[in-house]
Amino acid sequence: SLKNDFKENIHSNGSRQQLPQTIIIGVRKGGTRALLEMLSLHPNIAAAESEVHFFDWEDHYGNGLQWYMNQMPFSYPRQITVEKTPAYFTSPKVPERVYNMNESIRLLLILRDPSERVLSDYTQVFYNHVQKHKPYPSIEQVLIKDGELNVDYKAINRSLYYIHMENWLKYFPLGHIHIVDGDKLIKDPFPEIEKVERFLRLSPQINASNFYFNKTKGFYCLRDSGRERCLHESKGRAHPQIDSRLLDKLHEYFHEPNRKFFELVGRTFDWH
Ligand code: A3P
Numbered sequence: 001s002l003k004n005d006f007k008e009n010i011h012s013n014g015s016r017q018q019l020p021q022t023i024i025i026g027v028r029k030g031g032t033r034a035l036l037e038m039l040s041l042h043p044n045i046a047a048a049e050s051e052v053h054f055f056d057w058e059d060h061y062g063n064g065l066q067w068y069m070n071q072m073p074f075s076y077p078r079q080i081t082v083e084k085t086p087a088y089f090t091s092p093k094v095p096e097r098v099y100n101m102n103e104s105i106r107l108l109l110i111l112r113d114p115s116e117r118v119l120s121d122y123t124q125v126f127y128n129h130v131q132k133h134k135p136y137p138s139i140e141q142v143l144i145k146d147g148e149l150n151v152d153y154k155a156i157n158r159s160l161y162y163i164h165m166e167n168w169l170k171y172f173p174l175g176h177i178h179i180v181d182g183d184k185l186i187k188d189p190f191p192e193i194e195k196v197e198r199f200l201r202l203s204p205q206i207n208a209s210n211f212y213f214n215k216t217k218g219f220y221c222l223r224d225s226g227r228e229r230c231l232h233e234s235k236g237r238a239h240p241q242i243d244s245r246l247l248d249k250l251h252e253y254f255h256e257p258n259r260k261f262f263e264l265v266g267r268t269f270d271w272h
Pocket residue numbers: 027028029030031032033034086119120121123185186219220221231234235236237238
């Protein structure tokens with residue numbers, strides 16, 4: 001098969017690039033960067049720094065698996081390589097493509113309250129525009145159309161988790177997709193990270209002392225062999241204040257999709 005034709009890139013110190021044995025597939029704004037950074041505290045994790053977009057961008061996918069492998073960090077044989085591209089979760093073509101690479105791969109999916117995710121998604125796009133000095137509509141302008149909730153808004157669609165999950169479950173058993181509770185990862189990261197260690201069959205090496213709450217940031221930050229660091233300032237931004245009736249509408253809209261998602265994965269989450 002194609003898989004046997006790889007040119008292994010081996011460094012003189014014995015490390016080499018390998019295809020990822022696990023991928024953080026999403027969801028966008030779920031806390032994917034936090035998850036990757038926290039998991040990287042483990043000595044046996046080698047993480048790709050930037051989002052690779054191999055399976056969802058046609059021009060990347062067309063370059064083939066050798067190109068994908070070339071994007072990976074150098075790692076030692078005992079290490080697990082991981083990359084994160086949040087767009088994978090909501091891209092319909094991606095599950096089959098990942099399956100074709102490795103049908104027994106273990107996947108990580110981090111989700112948070114779908115309404116909160118919409119506001120976070122909006123905030124991200126808003127700031128991307130601000131950075132480029134481009135105008136962007138207000139949250140009300142994107143959320144409301146003809147006096148009703150604008151269900152065509154992309155960010156709302158991305159929060160319909162059951163639709164995207166169904167695509168993944170056509171190719172992977174539920175047991176191979178570990179769902180990280182993104183709301184819990186914000187409030188108390190260590191227990192969520194311990195579960196990920198177990199899922200990936202890593203030795204338990206990350207400790208509670210690797211995390212400390214930073215009051216200024218309002219989020220947990222990381223302590224790694226004495227060095228302390230928080231995530232980038234673009235992570236953990238204030239969301240726009242919205243009218244409580246509009247927020248209720250959003251919560252109401254996601255009620256049924258959420259129920260379907262809980263049924264699909266046999267687990268509930270503390271969402272509105
Ligand atoms: P907000 O900026 O909307 O609060 P992603 O990395 O997938 O884009 O997700 C970004 C989200 O990660 C942030 O969304 C934030 O809520 C969440 N997050 C989780 N743990 C965090 C941490 N320790 N520091 C900063 N953000 C964190």
